[in-house]
Amino acid sequence: MRSNSIKGLALAAAVAVLSGCATSKEELLTHSDRTMMDIWQQETGGGGSGTGQVARRQLLDARQSLRRPLTDADVQAAPVEQMRYTRTARNEVYRQFQRLPNPDLVMYVYPHLAGTDPVPVPGYTTVFPLYQRVQYAMPGERLEDY
Template identity: 70%
Template sequence: MHWTSIERTPLVLAIGLAILALAGCTTSKEQLLSHGDQTMLDIWQAETGGGVQGDQASHQLLDTRQSLRRPLTDTEVEAAPTIQATYTRTAANEIHRQFPRLPNPDLVMYVFPHLAGSDPVPVPGYSTVFPLYQRVQYAMPGERVEDD
């Protein structure tokens, strides 16, 4: 069976594309991701001001930090546990902070005097209180920003 050039063209094209695709996978790591003589420590020190020139800058930074530090006063030491307690996470304050209760106002309803029951019995007028919503509603985290 003889193939004409028109019939061979798709086959030749498919083989050529397969060869090109396989040839693209033959790149070496060194050629693709070449690296110089620098180590990560060298790059880190160069970018953060470390090394010989950075020693003076780091000493100045350390001296500045030391001058800003001061010892706590007795009042601050005594107040520390109280202040720190407000930052302590507990299950209760996490729930109340993340899922605050939505307001559920009470409604006051006045029931007028009426007759009730199969034998009409007089019922005097009275007031009753009930919540607007049947269940307690909670806001999703970040949904409610104002305080009650």
């Protein structure tokens, strides 16, 4: 029973593979005498045909509708906008190696006696960082809260 199903699967696979070879290339990909240069010139208006000229005119009209003169506000805002995209050594380092958060720990020290002659020390609060050193994230490391 098992060998019959294996033979059936093998026969079906062979038929599928051979049916792919039965189609000719000329049937699937018909050719004309036009070259890619002819098609390009016709569609961009270089060939002198009517549809190419219409496509070229539509392209020029679309470009003209997107063009507009710069206002004074645009001219004044340009240096600030460009500065955000300007690469400097400082922003490259900070952008690639961002500092990881180093939370402060606030500790309260209760009143106590200190020293060989027990001297009373009043209670006080102190703050110190959780990590001894500044830690940096590797490039691409996740920085949002976990």
